Amino acid sequence: MIRIEELAWQVMLDHAYTAYPRECCGILLGVEQADGERVVTSAFPCRNTYEGDQSDRFQIDPRDQVRANLRSRSEDIDILGFFHSHPDCDAYFSATDLKNSWPWYSNVVLSIRHGEIAGAAAFRANEDQSHSEAEELLYPSALPALAAGPAEESPGVESPA
Amino acid sequence: MAKVLIPTPLRQYAGNQKEVEVAGSTVGEILTTLTSDFADLRKHLYTDEGKLRSFVNVYLNDDDVRYLDKDKTPAAPSDTLSIVPSIAGGSR
Numbered sequence: 001m002i003r004i005e006e007l008a009w010q011v012m013l014d015h016a017y018t019a020y021p022r023e024c025c026g027i028l029l030g031v032e033q034a035d036g037e038r039v040v041t042s043a044f045p046c047r048n049t050y051e052g053d054q055s056d057r058f059q060i061d062p063r064d065q066v067r068a069n070l071r072s073r074s075e076d077i078d079i080l081g082f083f084h085s086h087p088d089c090d091a092y093f094s095a096t097d098l099k100n101s102w103p104w105y106s107n108v109v110l111s112i113r114h115g116e117i118a119g120a121a122a123f124r125a126n127e128d129q130s131h132s133e134a135e136e137l138l139y140p141s142a143l144p145a146l147a148a149g150p151a152e153e154s155p156g157v158e159s160p161a
Numbered sequence: 162m163a164k165v166l167i168p169t170p171l172r173q174y175a176g177n178q179k180e181v182e183v184a185g186s187t188v189g190e191i192l193t194t195l196t197s198d199f200a201d202l203r204k205h206l207y208t209d210e211g212k213l214r215s216f217v218n219v220y221l222n223d224d225d226v227r228y229l230d231k232d233k234t235p236a237a238p239s240d241t242l243s244i245v246p247s248i249a250g251g252s253r
Binding site: 023025050056057058059060062063065066069073078079082084086087089092094096097098099100101102103104105107 | 166168169170179216218220223225243245246247248249250251252253
């Protein structure tokens, strides 16, 4: 399970709103507790350096990852994963997301429709990125907490917001 | 010795360490020593042809070594080498 604290969640939403109708992307920082629960205490907005149409693609600027890594070390927290938005699409983990992900990390996908957050879901890729699994996601919002929807095999199926 | 920062998914192949001190005067020497000390790391960083994998970025302090002198980039003991996962995706 991954739980996002309020300040981090607000940073994620603000980044998604600002980037819309392009995809936003960023880094999730926090701690993994002894029971395996991940707590995101801060979010680090990153530049989308994908060279092309950013309405449906993103590439995190690795320079931002280096900076986030330094911050995590200074605050004694970890990079737990990444987030990005799907403008006017559902919060699924696409084949592109899976192919370009890494194992272990949590991947939070934000659905943003007409400039408003419409849902969110979290996923983790397996070791060889051949499959992803939904991860329970908790966030502070008027929206109910969502158990992630279908993974990459079923793009277009919306999580029950 | 230069400091090498290991991303979480690869720490299991580096003795569960967040960072490793490695001797070497170039980026190539440091990575060679690192992957000799931790052999399981090698297949995650390099292709069978010995090239750095496309989804792995290596930064010397704030600079991508691909845009410096790659493996021949000089490294000082005070330098930090970051192994940075390439992360991308999208709805399409």
